[in-house]
Amino acid sequence: MIIAAAHYRLEHGDLALVLALVRGGSLARAAELLKVDVSTVFRAVRRLEKALGEELFEKSRAGYLPGSTALLLAQQAEQAEQALEAARVALEQGREVLNGTVRLTCTDSVLHGLLLPALARFMPNYPALHLELATSNDFANLSRRDADIALRLTNAPPQHLVGRCLGQVAYGLCASPAYLQGRDASDLAAMAWIAPDEFLPNHPSVVWRRQRYPALVPAYRCNSMLSVAEMARAGLGVAALPRFLIGDGLQALEGELPDCDTALWLLTRPDCRALRSVVTLFDELGGAIRLGP
Known part of the structure; x- marks a missing residue:
């Protein structure tokens, strides 16, 4: 100016x-x-x-x-x-009210499967607190200060971030009942598979599939686990998904996939611990996100 x-x-x-x-x-x-x-x-x-x-x-x-x-x-x-x-x-309420804007990042699958139900439980208690939500698979969002809090599925969270492990997420194979009708559920290799593309080359489900079915080529690939789940729900094939995405419209095919468990981490930057709005949301999320049934 x-x-x-x-x-x-x-x-x-x-x-x-x-x-x-x-x-x-x-x-x-x-x-x-x-x-x-x-x-x-x-x-x-x-x-x-x-x-x-x-x-x-x-x-x-x-x-x-x-x-x-x-x-x-x-x-x-x-x-x-x-x-x-x-x-x-x-x-109106006769008490101090928490206000401000907190930026939160997570993957689209975590957003729809875990975060939104948690926010619905406690956000009505903070009418003056504003959230900016961004979906991304990149830890750099937090490192570049583009976000204040991140929810990430990982077994190796960055050491420069402050975090809390919220538990383990198991994976399982599933498909829609319509897709399974008339098919031999034991012959998985003969089915059409839906999987993450090269955007998620080291995803636990991809690593497991390559070890279990090294010759299998997925019929469908996409860059989002939520899209993988929706394609499976639409009846296009079989998918390996985190348990929190296997809900209505999908049928589990076998038990938990071995060596696929991934930890869910709630993360923030060290400098954010001085911000009351961030600390409050961090603590609320830690108590509201539920991995169990």
Whole structure:
């Protein structure tokens, strides 16, 4: 921001304006969010940009594209919005309210199979706490500070992270009853297999299959264990899945696969232990995630 901006005192209305334009992407949508007419938004943006001495948005046929200053102001506006919401909730409930934003990363299979049921159990107790969820198989998300908490299936969590082991996850073979109908369930090698692709070359299920059936070539491959489960549920073939994904629509074919157990780790960065919002969510997840039946 150039020196001219130092002579202008930002007000709450300015932040609300910028946030509405960043969220809406157009004058019309921002006007709807602010409950004013389009000309009012247009004039307000022009006045603010003139006062700050720079263009906050790139105007194009695609809409209003925010520049770096606009994104910075929108971030501050969101924090103010969250603080105001926390104050309102605190007044209503007559007690201190935890607020802030916590960024959490996990794989899509862990998200749907374990995390979402856990969040449903305790998140209603924290109405002013905001979550940003990202699905990824990469530990670098935490290392690059792109996330505050990670849930990972691994037997070797990075040593630079602080963690808690939530238990062991077993794997089993399964298929849909429709796919198994009329087939010899004991002749697994003759069936169509669904498996992770090269994106997960060292996945426990892949390592087990190559040892047990070295000549077998999967009929279907995909880069997501959740997709593997959904394809099996759709009746396309047999899959080796973590037990928490073997639910309705799938039938287990045999017992737990040997040497496939993987630990579920709840991880965070050492510097996050000073953040009350992160510590609270970390502890809640540790108590709410259930690996058993």
